[in-house]
Amino acid sequence: MERGEIKRVKALPAQGLARHHFSQIGVNGLGDPLNAYAHSMAWYQGHLYVGSTRSNLCMLKVSKISTSLGQWPVECPDSLYSQDMRSQVWRYSPVTGVWEEVFRAPWITGRNGQRLPREMGYRNMTVFQGRSDREPSLYMATYSPAQGIGTQILRSTDGLDFQPVTKPGDWGDHVTTLRLLVPFKGRLFTAPTGKKDGNPNSIGNALIYETDDPVLGQWRIACTPNFGDDTNAGVFEMLGCGDWLYAATANNKGFQLWRTRAEGTAPYHWERVLVQGAFRGPHNQGVASLCAFDGALYVGTGIQHGGIDVANKIGPASPELIRVHEDGSWELLVGTARQTVHGFKKPLSGYLPGFDNLFTGYFWRMAVHEGWLYLGTFDWSLMLQYADQDKWPDFFRRIVDRVGIDRIMSQQAGADLWRSPDGENWLPVTRNGFDNHYNYGIRTLVSTPHGLAVGTVNPFAPKVALRGEDGWSYQENPRGGMEVWFGRSGGQ
Amino acid sequence: MTDDKALSPVFILAPPRSYTSLFSASLGQHPALFGMPELNLFQAVKMEDFWSGLDENGVQRSPFWHVMRHGLLRAVAQLYLGEQTYESVRAAERWVRTRATMTSGEVYQELAQKLSPRRIVEKSPGYLRKEEYLERLLETFPQARFIHLVRHPMGQCLSSLKAKGGKQLLFMLGAVDYRGAVPVLDPQIVWHDSQIRIMNFLEQLPVEQWVRIRGEDFIMGPAAVLQQICRWLEISDTPEAIEAMLHPEASPFSCEGPANARLGNDINFLQNPSLTPGRVPDQSLQVALPWRVDGATFHPRVIELAQELGYEFSVPVHAERTPLAPLMWGGRTLLDGGNLRFKEVMKDPKLRSLGEALLKQMREDFAADQPENESAKSNGQLGSTSRDELEKQKQWLEYRADILDAMLEETIASLEQVNSLLRDA
Numbered sequence: 001m002e003r004g005e006i007k008r009v010k011a012l013p014a015q016g017l018a019r020h021h022f023s024q025i026g027v028n029g030l031g032d033p034l035n036a037y038a039h040s041m042a043w044y045q046g047h048l049y050v051g052s053t054r055s056n057l058c059m060l061k062v063s064k065i066s067t068s069l070g071q072w073p074v075e076c077p078d079s080l081y082s083q084d085m086r087s088q089v090w091r092y093s094p095v096t097g098v099w100e101e102v103f104r105a106p107w108i109t110g111r112n113g114q115r116l117p118r119e120m121g122y123r124n125m126t127v128f129q130g131r132s133d134r135e136p137s138l139y140m141a142t143y144s145p146a147q148g149i150g151t152q153i154l155r156s157t158d159g160l161d162f163q164p165v166t167k168p169g170d171w172g173d174h175v176t177t178l179r180l181l182v183p184f185k186g187r188l189f190t191a192p193t194g195k196k197d198g199n200p201n202s203i204g205n206a207l208i209y210e211t212d213d214p215v216l217g218q219w220r221i222a223c224t225p226n227f228g229d230d231t232n233a234g235v236f237e238m239l240g241c242g243d244w245l246y247a248a249t250a251n252n253k254g255f256q257l258w259r260t261r262a263e264g265t266a267p268y269h270w271e272r273v274l275v276q277g278a279f280r281g282p283h284n285q286g287v288a289s290l291c292a293f294d295g296a297l298y299v300g301t302g303i304q305h306g307g308i309d310v311a312n313k314i315g316p317a318s319p320e321l322i323r324v325h326e327d328g329s330w331e332l333l334v335g336t337a338r339q340t341v342h343g344f345k346k347p348l349s350g351y352l353p354g355f356d357n358l359f360t361g362y363f364w365r366m367a368v369h370e371g372w373l374y375l376g377t378f379d380w381s382l383m384l385q386y387a388d389q390d391k392w393p394d395f396f397r398r399i400v401d402r403v404g405i406d407r408i409m410s411q412q413a414g415a416d417l418w419r420s421p422d423g424e425n426w427l428p429v430t431r432n433g434f435d436n437h438y439n440y441g442i443r444t445l446v447s448t449p450h451g452l453a454v455g456t457v458n459p460f461a462p463k464v465a466l467r468g469e470d471g472w473s474y475q476e477n478p479r480g481g482m483e484v485w486f487g488r489s490g491g492q
Numbered sequence: 493m494t495d496d497k498a499l500s501p502v503f504i505l506a507p508p509r510s511y512t513s514l515f516s517a518s519l520g521q522h523p524a525l526f527g528m529p530e531l532n533l534f535q536a537v538k539m540e541d542f543w544s545g546l547d548e549n550g551v552q553r554s555p556f557w558h559v560m561r562h563g564l565l566r567a568v569a570q571l572y573l574g575e576q577t578y579e580s581v582r583a584a585e586r587w588v589r590t591r592a593t594m595t596s597g598e599v600y601q602e603l604a605q606k607l608s609p610r611r612i613v614e615k616s617p618g619y620l621r622k623e624e625y626l627e628r629l630l631e632t633f634p635q636a637r638f639i640h641l642v643r644h645p646m647g648q649c650l651s652s653l654k655a656k657g658g659k660q661l662l663f664m665l666g667a668v669d670y671r672g673a674v675p676v677l678d679p680q681i682v683w684h685d686s687q688i689r690i691m692n693f694l695e696q697l698p699v700e701q702w703v704r705i706r707g708e709d710f711i712m713g714p715a716a717v718l719q720q721i722c723r724w725l726e727i728s729d730t731p732e733a734i735e736a737m738l739h740p741e742a743s744p745f746s747c748e749g750p751a752n753a754r755l756g757n758d759i760n761f762l763q764n765p766s767l768t769p770g771r772v773p774d775q776s777l778q779v780a781l782p783w784r785v786d787g788a789t790f791h792p793r794v795i796e797l798a799q800e801l802g803y804e805f806s807v808p809v810h811a812e813r814t815p816l817a818p819l820m821w822g823g824r825t826l827l828d829g830g831n832l833r834f835k836e837v838m839k840d841p842k843l844r845s846l847g848e849a850l851l852k853q854m855r856e857d858f859a860a861d862q863p864e865n866e867s868a869k870s871n872g873q874l875g876s877t878s879r880d881e882l883e884k885q886k887q888w889l890e891y892r893a894d895i896l897d898a899m900l901e902e903t904i905a906s907l908e909q910v911n912s913l914l915r916d917a
Contacts, residue, residue, distance in 0.1 A: 358895070403898055427573055
């Protein structure tokens with residue numbers, strides 16, 4: 001804050017949720033350790049719904065994504081599909097404390113003739129009422145096998161049965177994954193996220209679609225392809241905030257943020273809010289999370305594949321948090337101070353990228369609960385032990401050697417959950433994945449009438465690589481599999 | 493500066509041990525007001541100076557300056573993060589550091605805006621140390637209201653001597669009668685010189701901007717005094733508001749804070765913050781002072797000033813308004829704004845013996861306190877922080893320090909390499 005700048009700020013905060021307010025309500029992948037990602041979550045008809053994605057590290061092992069791992073962290077079968085990769089939907093009642101599995105992906109015959117799960121993951125859930133919906137329905141976006149039928153949009157009206165509805169007509173089966181289903185002004189907006197051949201996060205072009213009736217279809221293109229800039233490789237995040245629908249692109253030169261009022265006839269007029277990753281460049285390759293809080297848009301950045309994009313030689317670099325106001329002005333909240341075309345920006349929170357954490361890959365999810373903004377991260381420090389250290393830059397190896405991997409594990413590993421009443425002042429809820437460093441990401445955060453639900457990413461199951469005196473071996477991991485935590489003001 | 497009356501705080505001016513903590517916390521419980529801990533902000537021009545504790549000459553203001561920051565840290569933690577915990581105080585430190593280039597007045601205004609429409613109530617006895625502190629305060633809040641809280645010099649002096657750490661504070665402030673062969677700690681100097689600083693300051697202001705009340709009246713009839721203050725401040729004096737004010741212990745600052753910001757007020761108050769109305773014994777200005785073995789009485793200036801302030805005499809008296817300290821000791825005084833410095837004490841044989849005796853006594857006093865703290869000790873508490881939490885913080889900070897140290901070394905090595913390349917080029 002500059003001298004002389006006095007701002008009117010909101011009322012005094014009530015106490016937020018600290019670590020001791022959270023209790024674990026789901027563990028070990030809800031009893032199935034292959035449930036690795038609590039990838040989607042929603043509050044619907046009095047229940048907390050959680051959609052899983054399965055065995056992600058084994059998926060990664062057979063994918064074409066470049067990695068720099070020397071030791072594979074988990075034991076994987078020779079064939080990915082020899083294990084049950086069908087994704088699951090669970091729901092939880094905070095009143096009874098009971099979980100039940102309500103849906104599991106069906107088997108299909110893939111294009112290669114192999115029996116495959118129709119989907120391996122549910123990457124988004126949202127509650128939306130289209131023209132054909134008598135009541136708000138639960139919509140879900142899927143992650144399909146490369147040899148499958150492509151991503152689907154599923155719909156449930158009772159929270160038990162999920163059936164495919166339409167998707168934009170030009171999505172072939174090469175569009176394998178979808179993370180955006182965004183209600184705004186009575187319509188559902190989406191954009192394809194990933195495609196086959198090792199591109200789960202990069203579809204290659206930025207195109208947004210909308211419909212007011214996903215059941216009947218009638219999808220319309222809502223923006224100019226790539227927003228007129230072919231460096232935009234996809235729309236990775238989208239959210240309505242106030243009168244604007246915001247869309248953030250993935251771009252190796254730095255994300256772009258666009259917005260539209262979505263009024264008139266599609267495709268709409270969009271205006272550009274930020275370019276070049278808010279002038280940080282490639283280290284703000286994409287936007288992992290958007291959240292509307294107190295009238296402003298909060299933008300959490302990241303680099304794909306855990307903060308290190310080996311193929312594009314971007315990273316490692318920790319993410320930033322940016323706040324965009326309704327008038328289009330913006331502030332850097334967490335990040336690197338820099339000169340921009342909009343003036344000098346320094347982080348108002350006083351925190352460097354990643355909340356001063358070298359190992360934060362992205363600010364993955366944000367949610368507002370009882371007047372506080374909560375932010376969950378992905379932290380890759382756990383992967384240090386598995387990395388091919390020969391590929392590390394010398395300076396990085398010296399730092400790690402000096403501090404010691406074991407010490408980094410004990411102090412740093414595990415995702416962070418932060419909270420703030422105003423976006424500028426932050427408190428850690430946990431800095432070590434709720435005391436489990438295998439929880440290396442916080443992917444889902446949902447505010448419910450009963451408390452704040454937190455879903456973790458923990459693919460270190462069922463057997464994890466451990467180093468002993470005789471070298472590496474795979475052993476059962478009692479702390480592996482996604483977890484779900486629940487924070488209530490009154491504590492446990 | 494702000495002319496916004498709604499943002500203008502209410503400041504309580506008084507030397508230490510004048511019921512200021514109780515009175516400030518009580519008044520601050522009014523629904524239209526907000527009682528702060530001792531913020532001490534106006535003792536520095538810029539926030540970086542406030543944080544470092546260095547004065548304009550780069551000299552440390554006080555060996556205890558870090559403690560003077562506790563009030564602000566607790567206030568920021570409470571106002572901006574809704575709680576006073578080890579972590580929220582660390583966040584408050586960051587809040588302060590991000591405002592390093594702001595003035596203390598700007599930061600105070602930001603706090604006032606944060607609380608608006610409630611108005612801040614604050615007392616920081618440190619503001620009396622220098623005229624410029626009060627001027628800074630007035631420049632920031634020309635519409636501020638002031639309450640001059642007075643206490644009979646006998647009561648104030650005895651309380652100062654009795655309070656935990658009180659004698660040492662008096663010594664540091666230069667409350668020493670140096671005239672005899674053996675220097676004597678004499679709290680009447682602080683009482684007198686603080687009052688005249690306050691009076692000289694207030695009498696330049698319009699009369700409606702300040703009021704004087706007697707602490708004894710507040711203790712004996714708090715409801716009536718608080719009602720009078722409410723009317724003067726033009727805020728509600730409903731029974732509910734008065735009842736709220738009778739509970740200073742309900743303030744979030746009326747207890748010890750977490751380990752990294754335990755104080756923010758007189759420790760004696762923090763350990764016993766309730767208001768117990770009762771009769772205050774009559775005290776005389778004309779008796780031998782209990783703390784003087786030489787049978788000395790109050791200095792005539794003190795008697796005159798006490799009379800002017802309404803003690804013992806109803807006849808108007810106009811005391812001479814010059815500091816007492818130079819008359820009793822030509823050395824440093826409260827009104828210099830400085831503290832007695834260690835080196836200064838050690839090179840003066842008279843002061844040295846008094847200083848050493850006080851230090852010994854302080855050790856004994858705090859040792860005698862141990863039983864009181866046994867329960868906290870057995871629970872491993874430091875303030876409101878547990879020992880386990882502190883151990884975890886220690887390990888975390890040691891780890892952070894090592895990471896940063898390693899990064900710094902690598903950065904410097906890279907810089908040297910670049911510089912070398914540039915030289916070669």
